[in-house]
Amino acid sequence: MNAPAQAQGLRRDIPAGFLQALSERFGDRFSTAEAVREHHGRDESPYPPMLPDGVVFAQSTEDVAWVARHCHEYRVPLIPYGAGSSLEGHLLALHGGISLDLSGLNHIVALHAEDFTVTVQAGVTRKQLNESIRDTGLFFPIDPGADASLGGMAATRASGTNAVRYGTMRENVMSLKVVTADGRIIETANRARKSSAGYDLTRIFVGSEGTLGIITEVTVRLYPQPEALSAAICNFPSLDAAVQSVIEIIQMGVPVARVEFMDAWAVKATNAYSKLELKETPLLLFEFHGTPSGVREQAEVVQEIARGNGGMDFDWAERPEDRSRLWTARHNAYFAGLQLRPGCRASTTDVCVPISRLADCVSATAADLDNASFPYTVVGHVGDGNFHVLMLLDPDSQQEWEESERLNKRLVQRAIEMEGTCTGEHGVGMHKMEFMLAEHGQDALDLMTSLKRAFDPHDILNPGKMIPRA
Incomplete structure (x- = not known):
């Protein structure tokens, strides 16, 4: 897949002696090695690597301040780096510069x-x-x-x-x-x-x-930590039935702690990756927190709502080890999905809509994806109207990349038209930047740009992300 157009030819020149000054200040905590730069120039987004010119491994706030002060003086881009798990191109060195690794600030x-x-x-x-x-x-x-x-x-x-x-x-x-x-x-x-x-x-x-x-x-x-805690799985005959149950649960005011959706393909991938034996239909994962009587009452109400939408009886995970295994599997749904197409590159996207529009948004999205030329999964924190799409692409196919971008654009436009947002969780980074105008309007975007200029007049902090530089 090709780099986005805005990634071409935008590297800024590093002043002579700047990298040497970093080396003198930080010693072996500064690196220009290709492998280190490549590690810090990629994330979980579908974009190709965009390498910084060097990497500083900070160990204190004072280290960070020293680097920021000198990058500001010499107009050198500075990209904070945490665990490297971002999904929308947040930490790619679009303009080159210095990647500031903060993993050493771990106390x-x-x-x-x-x-x-x-x-x-x-x-x-x-x-x-x-x-x-x-x-x-x-x-x-x-x-x-x-x-x-x-x-x-x-x-x-x-x-x-x-x-x-x-x-x-x-x-x-x-x-x-x-x-x-x-x-x-x-x-x-x-x-x-x-x-x-x-x-x-x-x-x-x-x-x-x-x-x-x-x-x-x-x-x-x-x-x-809650006095009592219990988790349950409920399978449904269709995606619509599962999502409608969530809407009714939230509108009833049931204080569920967790309610997660997985489509049939996500369940299939999770079974294979995490060695589970879940029924491979759309399902909801619930967790209830509170007193023993409160947890029991919540579960009874939720089970009744689910049955009204064709949901099966709950499969319970009451032992701590069973709950841990279940939620670990849910957290690994991204990596599980990748196994559906070995060697693929994933393009992930998320939106969030008002809970009353969730079923419409999910159903229309699934209908679009059913016609895609590549596999996909849908999972979601549907209790707050947020869901994620994982599109599994051939890394050598420009056609699949362009198709996935068209689907992403349709999804985001649909969410915004429903008074939702282009991202409920992933953030903007590079991938969602083009939708900021449609979501916020020009006046609000101008105000954000003014804020950016006031806080960062030389545009050194993670440049090329969040909002277009005017």
């Missing part, structure tokens, strides 16, 4: 269990965090499919399977430590539960995808 800074908060460095991953606080009786619920870093999750406003009950990173980030484009270090807020003091800088940086500042620390909310 828990401060746990305040009595306040239900924890502060971590940006490179701490969600699994690492939950493992470190397991003995406190608390947990962090935001769980995108990959074991992403908390800094990357904040930067892309990530969510996951628990979002229907616990919200997304937008609701759960309380404060950030951020390095600005010119190397200043700021705290966006304190740990108070609420504040009316000044502009909400935290929310400005959450979801900014590294284009306004570089997140080095994150303070997030924690939650008590």
Whole structure:
């Protein structure tokens, strides 16, 4: 597949001596080796590699500030890099420059269990965090499919399977430590539960995808581990029946913790990849949190709604090991899907629509995909109106790439027409940038551009992402 047109011929010149200065400052924590640059110049998007000129492995906020200050002075692009799991081309070095690897910022800074908060460095991953606080009786619920870093999750406003009950990173980030484009270090807020003091800088940086500042620390909310917890699988005769059940469950106000959709192809791939024996029809995965009686009542209501739409009796996963295996398999649905077409390159997309329009959007999308020349899967955090399409493409077929882009465009246009969004979870990166105007309008996009210029006047922070540079 060819690189997008905007990726051609846009590399910026690196001033003489700049790379040498980085080498002198960071020693073996700075690399221009081809293998290292290639690792940091690709992600899980369908785009070809776009390599930085060098990679700095930061170990502190001060390291980040030093690099930002010098990149600002010399007009060198600077791309923050977390776990490398982004899906829309977020971390590709479209203009060359320096990739700033934050995985070395991997310490828990401060746990305040009595306040239900924890502060971590940006490179701490969600699994690492939950493992470190397991003995406190608390947990962090935001769980995108990959074991992403908390800094990357904040930067892309990530969510996951628990979002229907616990919200997304937008609701759960309380404060950030951020390095600005010119190397200043700021705290966006304190740990108070609420504040009316000044502009909400935290929310400005959450979801900014590294284009306004570089997140080095994150303070997030924690939650008590539920007293009772149970998971169930419900198979349906059709995609429409499964999605309609979700709509009715949400409209009834049942406080499910998780409700995930998988189409028949996603189930088939998951069975093969994770060695499960799920019935290969469209299904919903549920998880219920609360008191034992509350969990039982939730499950009874949901089962009745599902039966009304042709759903089968629940298959329960009550033992911790069974639940863990089930949700691990769901989180690995992306990698499972890849096995349906060995050697393929995946193009993934997601949208989010009001829950009342979910069935229409999913059904119309599936009808489009049924006529595609390549395999696909559909999965979704359908409890909040968000679903994902995985299109499995021949990496040598420009025709399949162009077909997948046409389908992606139809899906996004459909979602926006339904008063939804071009991305509920993946973020904009490069892949969704062309839809920002249709979603937000020119005046709002102009305001975003003005914000970008104010925060990053030399356009060094992850340039070529999020919004077109005017």
